[in-house]
Amino acid sequence: MNLKNLLSLFGNLIKARQTILLVYTGVLSYFITVVSEATEINWFNLLHLAISLYLAISGTTVLNMYIDRDIDAIMERTKDRPLPTGKITPSSALITGIVLTLAGVFLSFLTLNWLAALIIFFGFFFDVVIYTILLKRRTKYSILFGGIAGGLPAWAGRVAILGYLDWIGFLFLIFILAWIPVHILTIALIPKNFKGYKDAGVPMWPIVSSETQTMRVIAIGAFLSSVALYEAARVLGANWIIRIIWGILCLIIIGLAIKDLVKPSNKLTFLIFKIASLYMILGFLLVFLGVLLE
Secondary structure (H helix, E strand, C coil), X not given: CCHHHHHHHHHHHCCHHHHHHHHHHHHHXXXXXXXXXXXXXXXXXXXXXXXXXXXXXXXXXXXXXXXXXXXXXXXXXXXXXXCCCCCCCHHHHHHXXXXXXXXXXXXXXXXXXXXXXXXXXXXXXXXXXXXXXXXXXXXXXXXXXXHHHHHHHHHHHHHHHHCCCCHHHHHHHHHHHHHXXXXXXXXXXXXXXXXXXXXXXXXXXXXHCCHHXXXXXXXXXXXXXXXXHHHHXXXXXXXXXXXXXXXHHHHHHHHHHHHHHHCCXXXXXXXXXXXXXXXXXXXXXXXXXXXXXX
16 A cells, blocks of 8 residues: 555544544634733644644544444445445554554643643543443434534643633533534435434434424524634624624524524535534634734
8 A cells, every 4th residue: 555545544544624623623722812811822832732632533533433333334424434444454443543542642641731631631531432432322412422522622722821721611612512413413414324324223313303303403503602602702802893704604504504494405404514614614713813803
C-alpha cells in the first residue's frame, strides 16, 4: 500500500472531517477566551491543546469503529468503512485506538492544566463507554451523551486558558450538545439510512418514535443550540452586528427545521444535514469575530 492510500485509510478510520471539526471547536474556543480575557496567546499551550484533542478524538473514533464494526457492516452508509471492508483488521484498529487515545490523554495531563486534561479524558469516556458501549444499542437518548462528548473539546479549549469551569464554557457545551440531534437525526431520516439503522437494530429516534417526533426534536435542538451560542456571545460582549448576523442564521436553520416538521421532505432534510456542520463552523467563527471586534 502506497503512502497516499495509507493516509486515506487512516483518514477514513478516524473520520478525519469530524475529528478536525471537533478540534476546531476547541481551538476557536481557546482563541475566543484569549481575546475576551485580554491575555497573550501561549502558542505552545495552544499547540499542545490541538495535538492532545486530535490524538484523543482520533483514538476515540477508532475505538468506536472497532466496537461498532458488526453494525457498520449491515448499514449502507457505513458498510464501506475500513473495518467492514477488511482493509484493516479488528486487532489493528483496537491497538491503534488505544494508542492514540492514551497518547492524547497522557499529553494533555503533561502539558495542560489538570482540569482541561480531565475534560479531554471525559470526552473519551462519554463517547466510548457511556454512548457506544452502554447506550447506543439500548436507547434513543444515547445521542444526548454522544452530544456531551462532542461538546467537551470546546469546553477544554476554554478551560486550558482559565483553569476553571464557567458559564460560557457550559454554553459552548450546550450549543454542540443541542446541535447533535440536528446533525445525527437528519442523517437517520434519510430513507437508506433509516433502513440501515432499522436492519442493524439501532434504536435511533425515527426508528422507535415517529418521524414527526424526530423532526420536533431536530427543531428543538436547532432552537436550543442557537440560543446557547447567542447567549454566550452576549455574555462575552460580542459586537452587536455579529450577534445580529448570528441571529439571522439561527432563524434560517430554525425555520428550515420547522418547515420540515410541518411538511416533511427528504430533500429539505438532506439540506439541513448538509448545512449543519457549516452552522457549527460559522457559529464559533462569528463569536470569535464578535469578541475581536468588541
